[in-house]
Amino acid sequence: MDTARIQVKAGNGGNGCISFRREKFVPRGGPDGGDGGNGGNVILVATLGMSTLIDLHHNPRQVAENGGHGIGKKRAGADGIDCIVKVPAGTIVRDYDTTETLADLTEPDESVVVARGGIGGKGNARFKSSTFQAPRVAEKGEPGEEREISLEVKLIADVGLVGYPNAGKSTLLARTSAATPKIAAYPFTTLRPNLGVVRINREQNFVLADIPGLIAGAHQGAGLGHQFLRHIERTKMLIHVIDLSATDGRDPIKDYEQLNIELGRYNELLTKVPQIIALNKTDIPEATANLPRVQEYFGNRKIFPISAITGDGVNPLIQQAYRSLQYLETRARREAETTITFEHELPPEPPARFELIETGEGFWVTGAEPRRAVLMTDMENEQALILLYRKLKNMGVINALARAGAVEGDTVQIDEFEFTYSPKSMQSH
Ligand SMILES: Nc1nc2c(ncn2[C@@H]2O[C@H](COP(=O)(O)OP(=O)(O)OP(=O)(O)O)[C@@H](O)[C@H]2O)c(=O)[nH]1
Ligand SMILES: [Mg+2]
Secondary structure: OOEEEEEEEOOOOOOOOOOEOOEOOEOOOOEOOOOOOOOOOEEEEEEOOOOOOHHHHHOOEEEOOOOOOOEOOOEOOOOOOOEEEEEEOOEEEEEOOOOOEEEEEOOOOOEEEEEOOOOOOOOHHHHOEOOEOOOOOOOOOOOOOEEEEEEEEOOOOOEEEEOOOOOOHHHHHHHHOOOOOOOOOOOOOOOOOEEEEEEOOOOOEEEEEEOOOOOOOHHHOOOOOHHHHHHHOOOOEEEEEEEOOOOOOOOHHHHHHHHHHHHHHHOHHHHHOOEEEEEEOOOOHHHHHHHHHHHHHHOOOOEEEOOOOOOOOHHHHHHHHHHHHHHHHHHHHHHHHHHHHHHHHOOOOOOOOOEEEEOOOEEEEEOHHHHHHHHOOOOOOHHHHHHHHHHHHHHOHHHHHHHOOOOOOOEEEEOOEEEEEEOOEEEEO
8 A cells, every 4th residue: 555556537628619709799709719728737636644545445546637628708718626636645656658757746745746637728829910810720738748657655764763573663663752653472463554653852863664574584574574664665764673682592682683683685875874773672671691792793883771661771761862863964964055056156058949850751759748749639620720830930940841841741740640842841640
């Protein structure tokens, strides 16, 4: 339920209308066809209080309303209503085919348009001019965008708890927050990540995530942990919980090393995430016995012996986690500021409106603007083709063709349509 694949279809623009005024005593009135309305967009909105994509599994196709067609008396069609799709905060949105990331909706109410509604076509009233008194032409509505997207929810926690099964991660989460995860004396008690808010004082807090225990081979799918490792990819920091009592016949130092190897095998970057070491279950005598050896192993590195059950040592651990977070956030802000200054010096180049590609048989025109102009043209209508020619000319397409050496009779392809080039007009076929 953390991932979903859905189809989104924005509304088509409504068609412009071809109509002429009819009034008593006015035998041949002017054009009065209204514009089509714009199609609705499909918009994803990050929503607080949602945690899964289960709703979308039941509704894998999300469609926005089409714009209404224009009608006579210059009345415009209504705009189509947007389709609003609620997703959990922390959802990454990708194009399914290209896998390009479209958005990373981290903050509540952040939104992204994943399919843009088509523009309504202009009615014939718009095309009247001194030389064009009775235009029998209107634009078709632009088709709404349609695509497949994939969604993935990654929890947004500041700090993640990692450790072997049974180390006491859930117990620590329960002790430090209001969360009530399941706790039991067998491995793999936790089956899904849990989040809790750890309050330092009235204003200061951070979000702590507990994930299922990891074991050797987790990166290859052993145990349950690997499917949840991606949740901690985005935490700023980890608390590595180690069972110091080693009651299951294990060794705390081996556990520590093995777990880090697993993290690195899953994603090298995870080994770069700062870790705080929590040595848990100090209330058990075996733990106290193990402590000197483990302390020696970590040397100068700061470690936190705790008992998640009694609460011993937990407060210093939490304070340290919070201070480290603050440090990391300040550093991230400083880096962000540096980046912004840099970007100011290098303004991005404006995107080209279209591109001309020589095909050997003629030319291929790509780009959103020419494509839109073509899709909004009724190819059966002579006047509409004249209008298309003018639009292409205004965009610079006709000039570019001439410069590229196009001659009468060359084939020009725009989107799905083929035209025959002539310096003064375009003919569709
Ligand atoms: N004595 C003692 N027992 C503890 C302590 N912390 C956890 N436990 C016990 O250890 C067992 C496992 O605790 P959990 O919190 O469920 O461990 P976990 O790391 O979340 O385990 P998984 O979810 O299976 O990965 C439970 O029986 C806890 O009561 C501690 O500080 N002292
Ligand atoms: Mg647990």
